Amino acid sequence: MVAYVMCMALLGLGIYCVLMKRNLIKIIVGLVITEYAINLFFVLISYRKNGLAPIFAADAPVAPETMVDPLPQALVLTAIVIGLATTALIVALAMRLYEKYGTFDIAEIRELKG
Amino acid sequence: MTTASAVIPLIVAVPLAGAFIIALLNQKIPRLPDLLGVLATCVGLLLSLWSIYLVQVQPTSVYSVGNWPPPLGIAMVMDGLSAFMLVTVNAIAFAVALYSVDYMERFTAKWQFHSLFLLMLAGMNNVIITGDLFNLFVFLEIAAVASYALVAFGTERHALEAAFKYAVMGTIGSTFILLAIVLLYANTSTLNMADIGRALAQSPAPHLTLFVSGLFIAGFGLKAAVVPFHAWLPDAHPSAPAPISAMLSGVLIKALGVYALCRVLFNVLGLTSQISSILMFLGALSMVIGVFLAIGQWDLKRLLAYHSISQIGYVLLGIGLGTPLGIVGGLFHLFNHSVFKSLLFLNSGAVEYATGTRDLQKMGGLAARMPVTASTNFVAALSIAGVPPLNGFWSKLIIIVAAIQAERYGYAFWAALASVLTLASFMKVMKYAYWGGLGDAWRDVREVPGFMKASMVVLAVVCVLGGVLLLPGLREVFLGAGVEALHQGTHYAAGVLSEVK
Structure with a gap:
């Protein structure tokens, strides 16, 4: 239970970082924190104390009640890859923005409003 | 699984294959990006029209990916709503691909444009036909990442700024969606949408359902740019190249936002009166705030972008009513808005192509030099404002009548008021851009090339008819099959699961 609460605190921290920080890089770090909070939460949900790897082999006993649910791990792997793609794109955008404006400060990158 | 349903995955595979073939072979064959872009969207359109026929024969068909039977494997589900959305998305995509052949000549990396465009289309198509919640998330991200890159395509200062803002907010939206999916999985131990519906029906968890609904409304609402989650749209949509603005405003916000939201809320979680009121309230709020913000704009594309927020409000209001008539109005308005809003963005692109400006105050009298653009824009403007007998009139009428029938007189009033304000702001566009005396700067302006004209005329004809x-x-x-699919609510699960066995 404590672990879940910590996950949500991490999520809140990430969202706070995205909303309140003025530096593009810090905003990106905030985004990564939010993504990883969810990933961590997903892995923790399938955590089982003293759980076994779910391998069904001829010479191993089949014991679903002690095995770990493998699906969340596979899904989190996918989510990490997606997060990587998004982060790479956003970092590339931040680099181009720095080339154009010469700053990472969003208070100075404000051509669009209204 | 029948032989007919084996064709379903093609609707994703064809644009996906097109995207990668363009990326691999563009150096060897010079005209390949144009050719393949148009061809792949054309095949997509034909397949989606065929899916309308498939739904008539068999209301729900299921394809098991990799022959793993659902709920273990990923399922693709074709029902009335999916077929309806597929036709909308692919028809607009085809018109836009045709338009891009001439329009994108001015940009250097045309193949990248077509490749990303097809990737975005594949993402949207899969979001529409998938029956698996995590698969929906993955392809939603594929479409979203492609759209972030496309918004920044011009790599100008404002485009990069808009794309950054859009990407950050889009990612936060996706995070909420993923969290909702995680919570549902933790509770039901399945990811298949029909199976989640069944599990929730067997052991209801009202608090969890409400919380998850809230997360979905925030997440998909961000993608759909519903007020108060709309801040990115007026920046992102105008900054993209015109064909992409047409795609984003025309179909992306509907496929990733409205469709996914409705599918999850109606068919998986079940629509309660609470959620229904939230949807209607958000719809009415977007409708009114969007149109008020639009009237004051002088940038043509920004004005259109604010109208997208307003029109999405109509769609949500109609669908949120939850009555069959309301859903008919909402879905029909979704289709109509796709057609006339993409036409309006293509028109604005044509004006920018010919004159190089988007500022309404600098234009004037362009109707004399660009008759096709002006007349198609006039048709689209009347449609969006809801002037009879154009398509926008009918859908707005149905939504207002449905609101009155449901005794939601306030919402009916706001819908009518927003419609009048829409008319006012589009008369402003026509007056400043197309009518009046021709400005001296525009004496030598020429009408746009053939492909652009053709796609605008086709969309205008759809508006009229x-x-x-x-x-x-x-x-x-x-429409009927789509409305039936939504209105059946959580009976969706039974329909899909009986098809699997």
Whole structure:
């Protein structure tokens, strides 16, 4: 239970970082924190104390009640890859923005409003 | 699984294959990006029209990816709503691909444009036909990442700024969606949408359902740019190249936002009166705030972008009513808005192509030099404002009538008021851009090339004839099946699961 609460605190921290920080890089770090909070939460949900790897082999006993649910791990792997793609794109955008404006400060990158 | 349903995955595979073939072979064959872009979207359109026929024969068909039977494997589910959305998305995509052949000549990396465009289309198509919640998330991200890159395509200062803002907010939206999916999985131990519906029906968890609904509304609402989650849209949509603005405003916000939200809320979680009121309230709020913000704009594309927020409000209001008539109005308005808003963005692109400006105050009298653009824009403006007998009139009328029938007189009033304000702001566009004396700077302006004209004329014809879809006979085929799919609510699960066995 404590672990879940910590996950949500991490999520809140990430969202706070995205909303309140003025530096593009810090905003990106905030985004990564939010993504990883969810990933961590997903892995923790399938955590089982003293759980076994779910391998069904001829010479191993089949014991679903002690095995770990493998699906969340596979899904989190996918989510990490997606997060990587998004982060790479956003970092590339931040680099181009720095080339154009010469700053990472969003208070100075404000051509669009209204 | 029948042989007919084996064709379903092609609707994702064809644009996906097109995207990668363009990326691999563009150096060897010079005209390949144009050719393949148009060809792949054309095949997509034909397949989606065929899916309308498939739904008539068999209301729900299921394809098991990799022959793993659902709920273990990923399922693709074709029902009335999916077929309806596929036709909308692929028809607009085809018109836009045709338009891009001439329009994108001015940009250097044309193949990248077509490749990303097809990737975005594949993402949207899969979001529409998937029956698996995590698969929906993955392809939603594929479409979203492609759209972030496309918004920044011009790599100008404002485009990069808009794309950054859009990407950050889009990612936060996706995070909420993923969290909702995680919570549902933790509770039901399945990811198949029909199976989640069944599990929730067997052991209801009202608090969890409400919380998850809230997360979905925030996440998909961000993608759909519903007020108060709309801040990115007026920046992102105008900054993209015109064909992409047409795609984003025309179909992306609907496929990733409205469709996914409705599918999850109606068919998986079940629509409660609480959620229904939230949807209607958000719809009415977007409708009114969007149109008020639009009237004051002088940048043509920004004005159109604010109208997208407003029109999405109509769609949500109609669908949120939850009555069959309301859903008919909402879905029909979704289709109509796709057509006339993409036409309006293509028109604005044509004006920018010919004159190089988007500022309404600098234009004037362009109707004399660009008759096709001006007349198609006039048709689209009347449609979006809801002037009879164009398509926008019928869908707005149905939504207002449905609101009155449901005794939501306040919402009916706001819908009518927003419609009047829409008319006012589009008269402003026509007056400043197309009518009046021709400015000296525009004496030598020429009408745009053939492909651009062709796609604008086709969309304008759909606007004029759109009302025909309401006639008995056509209505059941195109709209009826979609409405039935939404209105059945959580019976969706039974339909899909019986198809699997």
